[in-house]
Amino acid sequence: MTKKLELLMPAGNMEKLKYSFAYGADAVYVGAPMFSLRARTNAFTLESLDEAVKYVRNLWSDKKIYFTANIYAHNIKIKPFMAQFKKMVEMKPDAFIMADPGLINLVRKEFPDVEIHLSVQANNTNWAQVEFWRDLGLKRIILSREISIKEMKEIHEKVPDIELEAFVHGAICMAYSGRCLISNYLSNRDPNQGTCSHSCRWEYKVFKDEKSEEELETVTGRPEEYEELTGNFYLEEHERPGDLMEIDEDQYGTYLMNSRDLCAIDYIQELADAGIISFKVEGRNKTVNYIASVATAYREAIDAVEAGKEYDSVKLADELFSIANRGYIPGFLAGNPNANAQFYERNGGFQTKVFLGILREYDAEEQVVRVEVKNRFELGDTIEIVSPSGTTSMQVEKIYKTGINHGTKKAGTTFEQTFTFHKESAESVETAHGGGYEVWINMSENPGEFAIIRKWIESNKETTEEL
Ligand code: SF4
Secondary structure: OOOOOEEEEEOOOHHHHHHHHHOOOOEEEEEOOOOOOOOOOOOOOHHHHHHHHHHHHHHOOOOEEEEEOOOOOOHHHHHHHHHHHHHHHHOOOOEEEEOOHHHHHHHHHHOOOOOEEEOHHHOEOOHHHHHHHHHOOOOEEEEOOOOOHHHHHHHHHHOOOOEEEEEEEEOOOOOOOOOOOHHHHHHOOOHHHOOOOOHHHOOEOOOOOOOOHHHHOOOOOOOOOOOOOOOOEEEEOOOOOOOEEEEOOEOOEEOOOOEOEEEOHHHHHHHHHOOEEEEEEOOOOOOHHHHHHHHHHHHHHHHHHHOOOOOOHHHHHHHHHOOOOOOEEOOOOOOOOHHHHEOOOOOOOOOOEEEEEEEEEEEOOOOEEEEEEOOOEEOOOEEEEEEOOEEEEEEOOOEEEEEEEHHHOOOOOOOOOOOOOOOOOOOEOOEEOOOOEEEEEEOOOOOOOOOEEEEEOHHHOOOOOOO
């Protein structure tokens, strides 16, 4: 089967959906309210899902939108799920991403024409499973993140008549994608119901207590004084003497299970050769800065592979290091990453650039642009303007207050609303503060729609994490 390769981006809300397409996505996946993973942060309602489908259909005939409905339901959720599913079918998305075999069976019976893609949450690790789902009428399988490219190739060779999708970028679970109870245990939020609190990436502290074992049995509270442990600490499992797992604690704490992030920018050709046709990016909760950067990098790689050309993966990896990350690994694509999968010292802080803001509106006469500020910047800063047509840089020479604060914008203002710049009354300031404030800054050319600004983090310029 020869098929166009697809860059599939996450869209946690309408704005992210628009940015994903603007930066080159072929398709997006959006969450069904209440019934997808990321259920707590999913901004879509039934109304806005309908709006999203219409937005895509009005602008393109070849772009796709998939609805994610991949919870594992308890009995009580089956009826409401099917009722909502009926409404979503009427919106005519291109496919539904599902995991629960029972729900899939019910949907196949009631809506036999609906296209279903099997979610990564269903942990498809071998060709026999893929064959099983194909025989049940599914069109696409999103392969488990825990298998290698070699295994993907074998699956494709054994079951060539089904589409295969693989994750190429984003956070990874410490469990088989989402099939875990850590979060449920620690925060009462069940990953299998879409409410994971990412407890595996939390910072943990180890307490020293001088009490006897007997006394400790009754300890329930936190010792009054936290004493940072010094020296080297290791875990040893009873049956594996000498097989030590280092626990490293610094002033921030201990990251026992914190996984590095997946980055497959180096593997797009190999994945395509193995039969993958859809390249999926994780991160419905991530920012438009993440979307712009990740979509730009993978778009370039996928276009090159489709054109039979090579691409500069080092340059694209540099782009991907600009965004927040926990250090990158290629997941299991090249085999078991073993100890390299985790980073024990911190769960972030590797990114080379800081996201400063979103450019909302250009005033051509005054040559200023309105910025929704995300992070602080000041006069004299050299900033990068990232837009779907490329990246340029400039120096900030003027900053004016707008009086708009998105933290208090509920009173009728929207992202689409325009604001007039009055030079005579504009108050010039030296610093743009984050947290929802807006400013106007100098800009000699219209950056166009969907532009953002960012700047280098000087102390991270030398980041040399291995891919
Ligand atoms: S707590 Fe971690 S391992 Fe468990 S589902 Fe959430 S992200 Fe995955």
